[in-house]
Amino acid sequence: MRRIERSPLPKKAARSLTSFQREANAAQISGSKQVGAFWQRHRKKAAFSAVLEVLGAMAGDRQRCMYCLDSHGTDIEHFWPKTPYPAKLFEWENLLLGCTECGRLKGSKFPLDATGNPLLLDPTADDPWEHLDFDPRTGIISARFDRSLDDYCPRGKETTSILQLDRREALAIGHKKTYRRLAQIVEEFLTQTQHDAQALLSSLREADEHGLLPWCFCPRGGEEAPFAALREKLPEVFALCAAELKAPAA
Ligand SMILES: [Zn+2]
Structure with a gap:
């Protein structure tokens, strides 16, 4: 999402x-x-x-x-x-x-929270990665663990469960493919001698068929190679990407 x-x-x-x-x-x-x-x-x-x-x-x-x-x-x-x-x-x-x-x-599944607001994420109103997490090894999307709640994000949990984001094989395969492509672009960027952050961003956006980029540049995604290497070697490029992509801060 x-x-x-x-x-x-x-x-x-x-x-x-x-x-x-x-x-x-x-x-x-x-x-x-x-x-x-x-x-x-x-x-x-x-x-x-x-x-x-x-x-x-x-x-x-x-x-x-x-x-x-x-x-x-x-x-x-x-x-x-x-x-x-x-x-x-x-x-x-x-x-x-x-x-x-x-x-x-x-179908007709549309749970509301105690104040009457939808638990399902609306891609035109919500930032999905505030509530969702991703596993690049399996390609599976799941609810994000919220430390302040000491539990998984309720909206992430409901969205994952309603749309079965963690149980659709074709979806997981698509996510893995997109993630590999994004990782490859960053790997290639790291081998270059000149680093044009805007050019990197535009190649990444072009390849991001599944909307994974905000996750890749959030603190959790930033721990995964090669995004971790980018953050370490070119912190200003990583920070610019994170800001432009509106990556969640936590
Ligand atoms: Zn769909």
């Missing part, structure tokens, strides 16, 4: 979404059948070409699923699920691009 900046919708599409929502609220739709039918009917309207276009642009060149970054993002995904939350059915901030597998795994 990576942090994705949400772009604004074109005004016309935004106005359409607002009017669909008003219509849904007035009709007081409820239950999966009614909500599903209402969504399907409106999903065919022109505003959704613009919605898909903006979501696709937010997801990047390869249009990957915003949750797993591995499979192709094919569906408009409601972060707050449709049926229990029809008031967010056409809310732009609630729409993501998802893959079939993540959609199936998430």
